[in-house]
Amino acid sequence: MALLLLNAALILSVLAAVHWYLYRRLVKDVSRAGSPWRRIGTVLVWLLSATTAFVLVAGPAEPPFEVGSLADRAASAWLPVLLYLTLALLLGELVRPLLRRALARRSARSADGPGEASGAAEPGDRSRRLFVARTVAIGATTLAAGGAAAGRSGGSPSQGPGGQGxxxxxxxxxxxxxxxxxxxxxxxxxxxxxxxxxxxxxxxxxxxxxxxxxxxxxxxxxxxxxxxxxxxxxxxxxxxxxxxxxxxxxxxxxxxxxxxxxxxxxxxxxxxxxxxxxxxxxxxxxxxxxxxxxxxxxxxxxxxxxxxxxxxxxxxxxxxxxxxxxxxxxxxxxxxxxxxxxxxxxxxxxxxxxxxxxxxxxxxxxxxxxxxxxxxxxxxxxxxxxxxxx
Incomplete structure (x- = not known):
């Protein structure tokens, strides 16, 4: 029993870390403090975290049919996206430094040209980081949505009434x-x-x-x-x-x-x-x-x-x-x-x-x-x- 409780605590910790990671990469890294997207994104991540908790609790609790149906729909829609999105963002960690170096080299070449203002490196670096974060976030979200949609459409037809058997x-x-x-x-x-x-x-x-x-x-x-x-x-x-x-x-x-x-x-x-x-x-x-x-x-x-x-x-x-x-x-x-x-x-x-x-x-x-x-x-x-x- 102690091992099962340790397992449950570990999985809950991983889920909490995953949702924090989503907030970091999809909200905090791609927006400035106080911006509308920072506020909206924070609310969305909290709602999605609540959805995950709802799915985990509703299944074992066997709630009334309407609540159970809602939990089933939430699980089938959100949990695959959560998995694909996490995997896509982890893949994005490999792409992130490559994009930063490519943009830094491009910025350095531009700095050698005439008219480059002195002292613009720090704001330029912040701008590059924001651009990379947004690119990775958009790419990961697109991959996750596509993977989840492909998984839902890949099933075979069901056995309908009136058939043979x-x-x-x-x-x-x-x-x-x-x-x-x-x-x-x-x-x-x-x-x-x-x-x-x-x-x-x-x-x-x-x-x-x-x-x-x-x-x-x-x-x-x-x-x-x-x-x-x-x-x-x-x-x-x-x-x-x-x-x-x-x-x-x-x-x-x-x-x-x-x-x-x-x-x-x-x-x-x-x-x-x-x-x-x-x-x-x-x-x-x-x-x-x-x-x-x-x-x-x-x-x-x-x-x-x-x-x-x-x-x-x-x-x-x-x-x-x-x-x-x-x-x-x-x-x-x-x-x-x-x-x-x-x-x-x-x-x-x-x-x-x-x-x-x-x-x-x-x-x-x-x-x-x-x-x-x-x-x-x-x-x-x-x-x-x-x-x-x-």
């Missing part, structure tokens, strides 16, 4: 939030690796659409016990009838991470989990074959010791086959579900899925709609309905 039931009862949904983008998890092109995550929520019943300082700065989350230990049901062709149940459940600060060291361990292959990423999981030649459906991140079926076992739709856990590459307890063309996750290609009949709350707990043979919207809360749509 493997028709399945949702593998649970009650209310669950859809995350990393193919309705947002494809590949839904940002990669085609391990058959996850059309994968979807489901996180259990309460009637207020919260993933956990309580919050503490650990929610914002550190990790939390998996038992704190509504999803942990809930039954996972067979989404379709078929034969179990693979089972792995040897991975521990680790602590949950709602804190953006606690996610940083977790992400640094991503490479080691990938090197372990399917077991390191999927954690405890099982695979059901709909027929001898497929398709195949995988359910991942199951609770340690909870798998109730073995390889070769026939299961029927709705059968309790395991419990939800937090094993493998998982930041909080949830069910990861994907359809594939092979029982071997390491080489499988993902297939689209269609969920038969469910109720969906796309914008908070007040209003819902009934949908059929499609995938849930990103961040929508869903509840499976019995049977198929009329």
């Amino acid at each position: 493997v028709e399945l039931s949702m593998p649970f009862t009650g209310l669950w939030r859809a995350r990393n949904s193919p309705a947002r983008k494809v590949p839904s998890h940002g990669t085609d690796l391990l058959g996850s092109r059309y994968a979807i995550d489901f996180i259990a929520v309460d009637d207020k659409h919260r993933t956990a019943g309580s919050r503490s300082w650990r929610t914002f700065l550190a990790t939390e016990p998996p038992e704190l989350f509504h999803a942990f230990g809930l039954p996972v049901l067979a989404p379709v009838g078929g034969t179990v062709v693979a089972v792995h149940d040897a991975e521990p459940d680790h602590e949950g991470r709602r804190s953006q600060l606690a996610l940083v060291p977790y992400m640094l361990g991503q490479a080691s989990r990938l090197r372990r292959g399917a077991n390191g990423v999927a954690g405890n999981h099982l695979i059901i074959s709909l027929s001898e030649s497929g398709p195949f459906v995988a359910l991942a991140h199951l609770k340690a010791g909870s798998v109730r079926v073995s390889v070769g076992r026939r299961v029927v739709e709705g059968q309790h086959i395991a419990d939800c856990g937090n094993s493998g590459n998982s930041t909080q307890p949830h069910v990861h579900m994907q359809a594939m063309d092979s029982a071997d996750i390491s080489v499988a290609r993902g297939l689209p899925m269609l969920f038969r009949h469910f109720r969906e709350w796309p914008s908070g707990p007040e209003h819902f709609r009934v949908r059929a043979r499609t995938v849930p919207e990103e961040e929508a809360v869903v509840e499976p309905l019995p049977g198929t749509a009329p």
Whole structure:
């Protein structure tokens, strides 16, 4: 725990230094004291700093839908710009002395000509520094805006309603939030690796659409016990009838991470989990074959010791086959579900899925709609309905 708190303090210190650096290079260096831009720029940097703090706090706090949506939009718009802008300004540190020397040489050549006023070197030097600072600031801002725009436009189309896919039931009862949904983008998890092109995550929520019943300082700065989350230990049901062709149940459940600060060291361990292959990423999981030649459906991140079926076992739709856990590459307890063309996750290609009949709350707990043979919207809360749509 002490290491996690030290990590959180270090990241907060880095973020504070980054925002101070932005103020220095984009406001203080390019304006004179008391000028309008100095005042406006200072206010802007304070507002952007507040936006960063808001994003860090709002996610773990799980605020009402409207506030959460605002935080998501702020994060998607500002955080990439913050990253690109910082990198561009650091690159500008290499360009800055080169520009100064070039301008100094040019000024020296001009000073050798007639009519050069004596004692103009100091004001000229200040003018050159201001010119270089403004040039680097404008260039860095342009690069950052272009990089952020390119990143936002580079996604693949989402999986819309009315398409084809493997028709399945949702593998649970009650209310669950859809995350990393193919309705947002494809590949839904940002990669085609391990058959996850059309994968979807489901996180259990309460009637207020919260993933956990309580919050503490650990929610914002550190990790939390998996038992704190509504999803942990809930039954996972067979989404379709078929034969179990693979089972792995040897991975521990680790602590949950709602804190953006606690996610940083977790992400640094991503490479080691990938090197372990399917077991390191999927954690405890099982695979059901709909027929001898497929398709195949995988359910991942199951609770340690909870798998109730073995390889070769026939299961029927709705059968309790395991419990939800937090094993493998998982930041909080949830069910990861994907359809594939092979029982071997390491080489499988993902297939689209269609969920038969469910109720969906796309914008908070007040209003819902009934949908059929499609995938849930990103961040929508869903509840499976019995049977198929009329």
